[in-house]
Amino acid sequence: MKHQQRALDAYVEQVAADPDAVGVVVIGSVARGTEREDSDVDVYLVVTAEAFAASTAEDRWAWVDRYGLDYPGSYIDVKLADLDYLRTAVDRADDPTRASFAGARVVFSRSDELASLVERISTLDDGAWAGRVRSHLAQAHLYGGYFLRQAEEHGDPFLLQHAAVHLTLAAARAALASAHRLMPGPKYIHRLVREIPSPDGFVAAWDAVVAGPSIATANALIAVLDDWLGRDQTRDESLSVFIRDNELAWLRGTIPAEYF
Structure with missing residues (x-):
């Protein structure tokens, strides 16, 4: 829906200013086009290896951003990743992780590899x-x-x-x-x-x-x-x-x- 897209655009503009941001992958109902009026926006924020190591050393793997800023009840539900996380997920992620990438869309990227990794995570032979x-x-x-x-x-x-x-x-x-x-x-x-x-x-x-x-x-x-x-x-x-x-x-x- 338009208000979720506006919220996503605002979030991408926000994180694109951070040099540690490598990409944003939208997942869940918004990615699949099945969102409700009050759905939140689910994303993976892909960061540099250094930023990922620093954040996860503090046990910061996920958080909520832009709570209530974009439409009533809105927020961006953020999970953290880096490219090595995604490469490992291609080989041995569990089903819930793989399923979370099904239908995912890369909406911002500084990596030529990101889109391919996202597609491969939800694919098994x-x-x-x-x-x-x-x-x-x-x-x-x-x-x-x-x-x-x-x-x-x-x-x-x-x-x-x-x-x-x-x-x-x-x-x-x-x-x-x-x-x-x-x-x-x-x-x-x-x-x-x-x-x-x-x-x-x-x-x-x-x-x-x-x-x-x-x-x-x-x-x-x-x-x-x-x-x-x-x-x-x-x-x-x-x-x-x-x-x-x-x-x-x-x-x-x-x-x-x-x-x-």
Whole structure:
């Protein structure tokens, strides 16, 4: 909308005067053209390596700028980055970070590399998507087929809820990865499982675990998931993938699968 564009233009004019500013990348609803009347403007402020190091040494990674200056309730929601941050994100950012760059627009730049980096962050190749399906299937198999069963058999209410949340998150993320969709954050999962293509019974089985976690509802969801995406993945394979992705993340310098 015009008032958000005016706010963005004013912010760009403000930061362009700073020699440490390398670029401004607008993200979120304003970048995608889906903003509401009262939406804020979300941006990544890309700065020099020196400015980034100085700011992050003080634990200053994000802030709000121009609060209430441009329209009622307006503000610029700023996240900080430098070019090395973006280069690293291309290789190993998690899904919420990658998703934040989907549809992003570079609105100010002093770098010939910036636009290419922004585009590449939200792009994964077929091999990466297949690997994510495999990892999330392994999560579903272990949380639903082992931990949830242990919880019910031993009457452990915390483990039951813990396993159910991890099972449904893993099932949703396997479905998203099969559709080459990034996971922008947990608050979107309930909607996204209804938007992506899935076989009959998947959403109902997923909802059943959310509403009433039990061995029966977990088994029903895993059966649908396996018939759809996991026919060639044995339980032994899932165990090894789960150990690799979770218990050995510290050794491999990676993050657990649920945080991909």
